[in-house]
Amino acid sequence: xxxxxxxxxxxxxxxxxxxxxxxxxxxxxxxxxxxxxxxxxxxxxxxxxxxxxxxxxxxxxxxxxxxxxxxxxxxxxxxxxxxxxxxxxxxxxxxxxxxxxxxxxxxxxxxxxxxxxxxxxxxxxxxxxxxxxxxxxxxxxxxxxxxxxxxxxxxxxxxxxxxxxxxxxxxxxxxxxxxxxxxxxxxxxxxxxxxxxxxxxxxxxxxxxxxxxxxxxxxxxxxxxxxxxxxxxxxxxxxxxxxxxxxxxxxxxxxxxxxxxxxxxxxxxxxxxxxxxxxxxxxxxxxxxxxxx
Amino acid sequence: xxxxxxxxxxxxxxxxxxxxxxxxxxxxxxxxxxxxxxxxxxxxxxxxxxxxxxxxxxxxxxxxxxxxxxxxxxxxxxxxxxxxxxxxxxxxxxxxxxxxxxxxxxxxxxxxxxxxxxxxxxxxxxxxxxxxxxxxxxxxxxxxxxxxxxxxxxxxxxxxxxxxxxxxxxxxxxxxxxxxxxxxxxxxxxxxxxxxxxxxxxxxxxxxxxxxxxxxxxxxxxxxxxxxxxxxxxxxxxxxxxxxxxxxxxxxxxxxxxxxxxxxxxxxxxxxxxxxxxxxxxxxxxxxxxxxxxxxxxxxxxxxxxxxxxxxxxxxxxxxxxxxxxxxxxxxxxxxxxxxxxxxxxxxxxxxxxxxxxxxxxxxxxxxxxxxxxxxxxxxxxxxxxxxxxxxxxxxxxxxxxxxxxxxxxxxxxxxxxxxxxxxxxxxxxxxxxxxxxxxxxxxxxxxxxxxxxxxxxxxxx
Numbered sequence: 001x002x003x004x005x006x007x008x009x010x011x012x013x014x015x016x017x018x019x020x021x022x023x024x025x026x027x028x029x030x031x032x033x034x035x036x037x038x039x040x041x042x043x044x045x046x047x048x049x050x051x052x053x054x055x056x057x058x059x060x061x062x063x064x065x066x067x068x069x070x071x072x073x074x075x076x077x078x079x080x081x082x083x084x085x086x087x088x089x090x091x092x093x094x095x096x097x098x099x100x101x102x103x104x105x106x107x108x109x110x111x112x113x114x115x116x117x118x119x120x121x122x123x124x125x126x127x128x129x130x131x132x133x134x135x136x137x138x139x140x141x142x143x144x145x146x147x148x149x150x151x152x153x154x155x156x157x158x159x160x161x162x163x164x165x166x167x168x169x170x171x172x173x174x175x176x177x178x179x180x181x182x183x184x185x186x187x188x189x190x191x192x193x194x195x196x197x198x199x200x201x202x203x204x205x206x207x208x209x210x211x212x213x214x215x216x217x218x219x220x221x222x223x224x225x226x227x228x229x230x231x232x233x234x235x236x237x238x239x240x241x242x243x244x245x246x247x248x249x250x251x252x253x254x255x256x257x258x259x260x261x262x263x264x265x266x267x268x269x270x271x272x273x274x275x276x277x278x279x280x281x282x283x284x285x286x287x288x289x290x291x292x293x
Numbered sequence: 294x295x296x297x298x299x300x301x302x303x304x305x306x307x308x309x310x311x312x313x314x315x316x317x318x319x320x321x322x323x324x325x326x327x328x329x330x331x332x333x334x335x336x337x338x339x340x341x342x343x344x345x346x347x348x349x350x351x352x353x354x355x356x357x358x359x360x361x362x363x364x365x366x367x368x369x370x371x372x373x374x375x376x377x378x379x380x381x382x383x384x385x386x387x388x389x390x391x392x393x394x395x396x397x398x399x400x401x402x403x404x405x406x407x408x409x410x411x412x413x414x415x416x417x418x419x420x421x422x423x424x425x426x427x428x429x430x431x432x433x434x435x436x437x438x439x440x441x442x443x444x445x446x447x448x449x450x451x452x453x454x455x456x457x458x459x460x461x462x463x464x465x466x467x468x469x470x471x472x473x474x475x476x477x478x479x480x481x482x483x484x485x486x487x488x489x490x491x492x493x494x495x496x497x498x499x500x501x502x503x504x505x506x507x508x509x510x511x512x513x514x515x516x517x518x519x520x521x522x523x524x525x526x527x528x529x530x531x532x533x534x535x536x537x538x539x540x541x542x543x544x545x546x547x548x549x550x551x552x553x554x555x556x557x558x559x560x561x562x563x564x565x566x567x568x569x570x571x572x573x574x575x576x577x578x579x580x581x582x583x584x585x586x587x588x589x590x591x592x593x594x595x596x597x598x599x600x601x602x603x604x605x606x607x608x609x610x611x612x613x614x615x616x617x618x619x620x621x622x623x624x625x626x627x628x629x630x631x632x633x634x635x636x637x638x639x640x641x642x643x644x645x646x647x648x649x650x651x652x653x654x655x656x657x658x659x660x661x662x663x664x665x666x667x668x669x670x671x672x673x674x675x676x677x678x679x680x681x682x683x684x685x686x687x688x689x690x691x692x693x694x695x696x697x698x699x700x701x702x703x704x705x706x707x708x709x710x711x712x713x714x715x716x717x718x719x720x721x722x723x724x725x726x727x728x729x730x731x732x733x734x735x736x737x738x739x740x741x742x743x744x745x746x747x748x749x750x751x752x753x754x755x
Contacts, residue, residue, distance in 0.1 A: 044376035045397035129543040130482075150542035152699065239695040254369055256685045257393065 038263035055264035091174035112168030120232035333385030342639025380611035396681035433607035435645035447584035490529040498690035509678035526704035587661035599671035
């Protein structure tokens with residue numbers, strides 16, 4: 001490195017120093033600190049006390065921890081695949097040539113723009129056992145809808161249904177990727193007599209597979225960290241049937257003043273998400289098709 | 294020109310900015326008076342009443358200037374600010390929080406100040422003074438208090454053929470009246486209920502008090518599955534059994550939020566409810582035509598009379614507050630009878646002071662104020678256990694209530710689970726408490742470390 005280059009480097013660093021300071025102070029430091037605190041008995045009001053792995057060991061015997069983890073995994077196992085299928089289906093539909101296409105696209109994307117808390121309140125009334133519009137529609141089918149949020153059996157399915165409200169974001173990404181699929185592939189498939197379903201299965205899906213991979217990873221991260229909607233809608237009830245991982249973490253940190261314990265939970269969640277991402281990457285390696293390769 | 298972009302020319306500027314950023318906040322003065330920062334949770338007319346008190350204080354003397362800042366979710370903000378070492382000088386909390394924060398040493402004991410200014414137990418209604426004490430020290434002084442009582446809808450009583458002027462005297466009578474007050478439509482759906490143990494849901498973990506339960510023995514032992522508490526849960530469960538879990542849950546689904554005209558008590562869906570002194574204000578705003586009455590909530594045990602839960606808003610000085618003298622000057626000002634009555638009148642509550650002036654009692658708009666005051670003086674006025682782990686205990690009790698209410702568990706079993714779990718947590722906490730008492734002066738970190746590692750941590754038997 002010449003002197004000039006060194007100078008440039010230093011100047012460059014100084015110019016981006018606000019970002020570096022922000023990153024160090026508001027990202028890196030909290031992350032490192034939370035790891036340290038996860039090894040401490042820490043309630044924020046007293047100095048942290050190093051206790052080794054006890055928080056992690058205590059978590060293993062904490063039945064609410066397991067319950068909240070189970071609730072979260074249950075939610076993710078259904079909400080994630082369902083969300084992706086619905087998003088792809090909507091994207092394919094909105095990719096058809098029809099009258100008023102931009103309007104339909106706007107309509108289906110719009111719910112994603114509703115603030116989460118407002119959304120939660122709307123769904124609270126949709127799921128109402130007595131006056132809820134969902135049970136009203138089920139009544140047309142001669143079905144008697146349950147009291148969704150008042151029963152331990154139906155509260156999680158209700159939240160899974162509500163999560164579909166926000167597929168708009170994933171849908172838009174799929175829509176953009178669908179438009180990248182070369183038309184001539186479809187044309188040659190048509191010449192070979194492929195049906196619509198076959199075209200979708202053998203042309204569309206492989207060509208948007210990198211996008212599916214991306215959306216699934218993002219989906220894993222967001223569904224495992226679900227917080228705002230159930231926090232407003234159920235507060236974890238009834239009988240902890242919708243107490244999700246992050247809600248229990250939040251309670252530990254701010255209601256029970258167990259910041260060290262909560263930090264340990266955060267790190268376990270990090271490991272789970274990391275593990276899920278690695279597995280998905282491994283599994284999808286041979287199935288994701290990049291046109292450039 | 295080139296020098297402008299040279300790093301070393303800019304270095305002093307960067308350093309200057311850095312050190313300005315790091316400089317501790319200095320004392321602030323307003324018109325030559327030391328500014329005392331005061332955070333409280335109130336909004337609306339309750340905040341207005343407090344602001345008037347603050348104004349009066351600022352006019353009354355020339356040394357301090359109190360700055361009132363309304364703060365939402367005060368317990369969180371207070372926690373973060375205190376932990377960060379930059380707390381307000383005075384803060385308004387609630388009594389259950391006093392225990393937790395005092396336990397962790399984030400509140401300044403006020404004993405010295407109280408002694409200096411002659412503020413003693415005799416000035417207060419006993420239950421509020423007790424609630425401000427923790428392990429022999431006073432950590433807070435009251436502002437506006439409340440007690441809980443039965444509120445009933447006289448019109449619905451009349452419609453059901455009951456004497457609208459006669460509230461239930463025993464819990465059994467309440468159950469019978471509730472049955473007569475419950476109505477269904479032609480499809481069998483519930484459209485009105487006499488009483489619901491979880492409307493509102495705020496006190497479901499404390500019904501035991503009306504059965505003589507204690508929840509905690511005051512020392513080592515948690516009493517979650519004590520017989521009276523089990524009976525309380527069984528009583529609550531009898532409601533969802535009698536009227537049907539599904540039917541009741543559906544009925545509850547139609548309730549609007551508390552502070553709205555769709556509140557089930559205001560809209561006539563529930564005829565009797567347990568509420569505090571504030572209810573008058575909400576009835577005035579959302580159901581002004583309602584005919585209602587207030588009486589002590591009947592207890593389940595003969596001879597156990599005038600049971601209530603007392604709760605109180607309080608003023609505290611956080612540890613690390615920079616102007617405790619000025620802060621206490623303000624707190625002391627609020628504790629004088631005239632000012633306290635002005636504040637409590639403004640917030641439509643009664644005064645926590647033992648002495649209440651004739652004028653205050655006669656001009657107070659609340660029609661049933663006397664009932665609430667009598668309840669506060671009752672020897673059976675209770676408050677939540679002074680356990681630093683109460684929020685966790687309460688969370689477990691709440692979950693047990695849910696399970697029992699939904700008929701997923703028996704009261705005995707659900708409460709025994711709570712008992713074991715919370716006793717284990719309390720054992721750990723208790724050891725630390727004892728340790729802190731022994732080593733109050735010297736902070737022996739090593740020994741504390743050892744208590745955490747002690748073999749007792751492996752003790753799951755309880």
